[in-house]
Amino acid sequence: xxxxxxxxxxxxxxxxxxxxxxxxxxxxxxxxxxxxxxxxxxxxxxxxxxxxxxxxxxxxxxxxxxxxxxxxxxxxxxxxxxxxxxxxxxxxxxxxxxxxxxxxxxxxxxxxxxxxxxxxxxxxxxxxxxxxxxxxxxxxxxxxxxxxxxxxxxxxxxxxxxxxxxxxxxxxxxxxxxxxxxxxxxxxxxxxxxxxxxxxxxxxxxxxxxxxxxxxxxxxxxxxxxxxxxxxxxxxxxxxxxxxxxxxxxxxxxxxxxxxxxxxxxxxxxxxxxxxxxxxxxxxxxxxxxxxxxxxxxxxxxxxxxxxxxxxxxxxxxxxxxxxxxxxxxxxxxxxxx
Amino acid sequence: xxxxxxxxxxxxxxxxxxxxxxxxxxxxxxxxxxxxxxxxxxxxxxxxxxxxxxxxxxxxxxxxxxxxxxxxxxxxxxxxxxxxxxxxxxxxxxxxxxxxxxxxxxxxxxxxxxxxxxxxxxxxxxxxxxxxxxxxxxxxxxxxxxxxxxxxxxxxxxxxxxxxxxxxxxxxxxxxxxxxxxxxxxxxxxxxxxxxxxxxxxxxxxxxxxxxxxxxxxxxxxxxxxxxxxxxxxxxxxxxxxxxxxxxxxxxxxxxxxxxxxxxxxxxxxxxxxxxxxxxxxxxxxxxxxxxxxxxxxxxxxxxxxxxxxxxxxxxxxxxxxxxxxxxxxxxxxxxxx
DNA sequence: GTCCGAACTGGAAGCGCTTCCAAATTGATA
DNA sequence: TATCAATTTGGAAGCGCTTCCAGTTCGGAC
Numbered sequence: 001x002x003x004x005x006x007x008x009x010x011x012x013x014x015x016x017x018x019x020x021x022x023x024x025x026x027x028x029x030x031x032x033x034x035x036x037x038x039x040x041x042x043x044x045x046x047x048x049x050x051x052x053x054x055x056x057x058x059x060x061x062x063x064x065x066x067x068x069x070x071x072x073x074x075x076x077x078x079x080x081x082x083x084x085x086x087x088x089x090x091x092x093x094x095x096x097x098x099x100x101x102x103x104x105x106x107x108x109x110x111x112x113x114x115x116x117x118x119x120x121x122x123x124x125x126x127x128x129x130x131x132x133x134x135x136x137x138x139x140x141x142x143x144x145x146x147x148x149x150x151x152x153x154x155x156x157x158x159x160x161x162x163x164x165x166x167x168x169x170x171x172x173x174x175x176x177x178x179x180x181x182x183x184x185x186x187x188x189x190x191x192x193x194x195x196x197x198x199x200x201x202x203x204x205x206x207x208x209x210x211x212x213x214x215x216x217x218x219x220x221x222x223x224x225x226x227x228x229x230x231x232x233x234x235x236x237x238x239x240x241x242x243x244x245x246x247x248x249x250x251x252x253x254x255x256x257x258x259x260x261x262x263x264x265x266x267x268x269x270x271x272x273x274x275x276x277x278x279x280x281x282x283x284x285x286x287x288x289x290x291x292x293x294x295x296x297x298x299x300x301x302x303x304x305x306x307x308x309x310x311x312x313x314x315x316x317x318x319x320x321x322x323x324x325x326x327x328x329x330x331x332x333x334x335x336x337x338x
Numbered sequence: 339x340x341x342x343x344x345x346x347x348x349x350x351x352x353x354x355x356x357x358x359x360x361x362x363x364x365x366x367x368x369x370x371x372x373x374x375x376x377x378x379x380x381x382x383x384x385x386x387x388x389x390x391x392x393x394x395x396x397x398x399x400x401x402x403x404x405x406x407x408x409x410x411x412x413x414x415x416x417x418x419x420x421x422x423x424x425x426x427x428x429x430x431x432x433x434x435x436x437x438x439x440x441x442x443x444x445x446x447x448x449x450x451x452x453x454x455x456x457x458x459x460x461x462x463x464x465x466x467x468x469x470x471x472x473x474x475x476x477x478x479x480x481x482x483x484x485x486x487x488x489x490x491x492x493x494x495x496x497x498x499x500x501x502x503x504x505x506x507x508x509x510x511x512x513x514x515x516x517x518x519x520x521x522x523x524x525x526x527x528x529x530x531x532x533x534x535x536x537x538x539x540x541x542x543x544x545x546x547x548x549x550x551x552x553x554x555x556x557x558x559x560x561x562x563x564x565x566x567x568x569x570x571x572x573x574x575x576x577x578x579x580x581x582x583x584x585x586x587x588x589x590x591x592x593x594x595x596x597x598x599x600x601x602x603x604x605x606x607x608x609x610x611x612x613x614x615x616x617x618x619x620x621x622x623x624x625x626x627x628x629x630x631x632x633x634x635x636x637x638x639x640x641x642x643x644x645x646x647x648x649x650x651x652x653x654x655x656x657x658x659x660x661x662x663x664x665x666x667x668x669x670x671x672x673x674x675x676x
Numbered sequence: 677g678t679c680c681g682a683a684c685t686g687g688a689a690g691c692g693c694t695t696c697c698a699a700a701t702t703g704a705t706a
Numbered sequence: 707t708a709t710c711a712a713t714t715t716g717g718a719a720g721c722g723c724t725t726c727c728a729g730t731t732c733g734g735a736c
Contacts, residue, residue: 008721009723019687020687020722021687022684024723025685033684051457052457053397053721054393055392055396056393056722056724059393059690059721060690066436073422075636080415081413083437087412088439094454096436098435117434119390228624228625254625260625284595357716363694370715372715393693394691394721396693397693397694398694398695398720400694
């Protein structure tokens with residue numbers, strides 16, 4: 001562990017032949033510093049390869065220059081992509097990202113109870129998870145800006161897709177193809193009760209049926225935890241019905257891919273025997289030829305980042321932003337067998 | 339943006355009827371504080387819902403309590419999983435994770451040139467990317483501990499798999515099944531020249547051939563960027579040969595899945611006509627029935643986290659840790675058509 | 677040639693905490 | 707009971723910066 005000689009602003013000031021006050025102003029780009037002086041200070045700093053101490057700077061009155069990002073499942077493509085987009089924007093503005101992973105319910109309550117990011121950030125971004133009232137109250141204690149992304153969270157500025165509309169795109173596609181017995185594999189995340197996306201996507205199933213004048217057969221609805229394996233199990237359950245569906249609408253691509261596996265193993269053809277549609281447009285959806293409803297994930301992170309920037313610069317944002325989704329028809333859907 | 343009343347240590351000390359010095363000691367768990375006094379201070383802090391100012395604390399002499407994580411591709415399962423494991427360990431010890439994404443070459447040079455994490459962290463973890471000599475030099479300037487994970491990076495303590503061995507597991511499996519014409523889809527990440535994993539996995543191909551006494555047909559080797567689509571292209575190229583391979587060894591599962599798509603679209607059967615093996619054991623490999631070489635990804639992150647903890651507690655770690663890989667035989671490999 | 681205000685620059689007071697040093701207290705030993 | 711060491715506590719000096727408040731400098735208008 002090499003240790004670089006610690007050089008501080010006083011050294012820079014001395015070398016530039018100015019006072020610390022001036023050095024500070026020059027370095028932080030304040031007005032009322034003669035161009036020549038500023039240049040001299042900057043040169044000195046450069047020469048000494050000086051790096052300002054964020055702690056001292058902050059303590060003396062600045063901001064933290066950090067934003068906390070709270071995310072439930074880092075390793076899932078959806079969340080990681082949101083994060084990637086967000087980080088890019090924030091970094092560009094020299095803001096550091098402090099990562100907080102709150103996977104299960106225990107993590108959640110710990111996080112909101114202890115509020116580990118308190119006093120450490122200028123804003124917090126909540127990625128793809130609902131925030132219940134008591135949690136909102138705790139978050140409020142932090143006294144910083146809050147933005148939600150990847151899921152509409154009322155009472156915070158958010159960026160999200162319209163999950164109801166997305167679900168409808170998938171369902172209407174199936175209905176348009178002529179399917180009348182459509183199964184739904186809904187996801188339930190025990191760590192995130194009440195995730196709005198789930199509600200919207202589920203409602204789409206019902207509304208689509210209502211609009212098409214088709215009664216919903218409750219047996220065609222299966223709710224499982226998120227993931228491929230659960231999706232596979234759900235499909236098996238649907239296949240076990242005396243009258244299996246001719247098409248399946250899954251709440252997410254990973255779940256849909258699980259369903260696909262079960263269908264394949266059962267020797268059924270896709271879409272010949274059963275059509276499958278997912279939501280998200282995971283990169284692997286393209287590879288596996290899965291019809292899905294695409295949502296711009298990275299972009300949602302980007303937009304959230306910009307929101308943070310605006311908020312931090314004093315703008316007063318309160319509204320949410322909804323980005324459009326788009327049906328991507330691939331090879332996993334087709335008309336039902338006549 | 340609600341603002342919580344700012345209460346500082348002086349308030350706590352006053353309420354507990356002690357000096358700031360004592361309050362500080364009590365709060366940071368120092369010895370030489372009477373149990374009763376400590377309890378009183380803690381109670382006061384609790385009552386005022388006091389949160390220490392990390393900046394002030396740090397400035398006055400502590401550590402930052404932060405570690406920087408540098409990662410090239412957040413949204414890829416492999417990196418996100420490493421990150422997830424790492425974060426869990428660090429968080430448990432109340433260390434915050436500062437995320438730095440360096441995707442392409444430009445990001446890289448910016449990162450190493452500006453060293454944005456300088457003076458902000460106690461350690462930095464480099465995830466799955468090589469560090470060239472000049473970069474290493476820059477990193478050294480930070481004067482903090484450095485750990486590498488998800489790829490063996492000489493001269494830093496690291497945790498990684500043995501890529502050569504992993505590659506051999508895949509290749510030997512294919513050879514054992516009787517394949518003699520084996521294609522390799524190697525990956526090249528332009529943003530990370532010289533990634534050791536690539537070298538090891540490529541070497542495995544050659545050594546396996548040598549050990550089996552089979553000459554390598556260079557036309558069977560295709561190098562493409564990482565990803566499903568490139569993998570698909572590579573497979574198409576291999577199929578275009580007058581004598582296509584009977585099996586394909588891909589450097590990663592995503593790439594392998596791309597190859598699978600091409601094979602499917604070409605109407606070829608897997609493994610009947612062509613066997614495919616990947617590396618990593620991506621969750622979707624299970625779903626798509628892909629034979630692969632599994633590596634414990636999350637665990638590598640975990641181990642790296644523990645290394646950081648040890649280093650931070652003064653231990654003197656210099657050696658790397660290599661975790662084992664394991665061949666997972668699924669449905670995408672079988673004996674060649676006789 | 678003098679005077680005035682704008683543009684710069686420096687002095688110094690903190691920001692909220694840690695820790696060295698010394699003072700005070702306590703218990704045990706002689 | 708007197709004495710000494712060990713334990714607790716408080717005082718105070720910073721840690722490295724920002725910024726208010728004055729003082730200084732300089733050019734141009736009078």
